[in-house]
Amino acid sequence: xxxxxxxxxxxxxxxxxxxxxxxxxxxxxxxxxxxxxxxxxxxxxxxxxxxxxxxxxxxxxxxxxxxxxxxxxxxxxxxxxxxxxx
Numbered sequence: 001x002x003x004x005x006x007x008x009x010x011x012x013x014x015x016x017x018x019x020x021x022x023x024x025x026x027x028x029x030x031x032x033x034x035x036x037x038x039x040x041x042x043x044x045x046x047x048x049x050x051x052x053x054x055x056x057x058x059x060x061x062x063x064x065x066x067x068x069x070x071x072x073x074x075x076x077x078x079x080x081x082x083x084x085x086x
Contacts, residue, residue: 002026010062018062025055 008021029050039047 019059020062021057021059023055023057025053028052028054 002024003026004022004024006021006023010018010020012018030048030052031050037048041047
């Protein structure tokens with residue numbers, strides 16, 4: 001199970017880029033993926049633990065294919081198909 005901890009709203013940075021971010025984490029058991037190797041330690045216990053923690057920190061920038069490099073952002077267009085009354 002992936003636990004999404006935080007999703008940020010879209011914001012504009014000082015250069016006009018629209019950005020959003022998210023953070024998530026989960027744990028997996030390495031043996032579920034066939035990674036069974038291990039080595040016993042002299043002091044007791046094992047060299048490699050069974051649990052692996054995965055942490056994701058994501059930042060995304062919206063791409064505007066019609067925007068000139070360094071140019072201003074365009075306002076979102078109405079994406080309602082023409083002739084659709086809804």
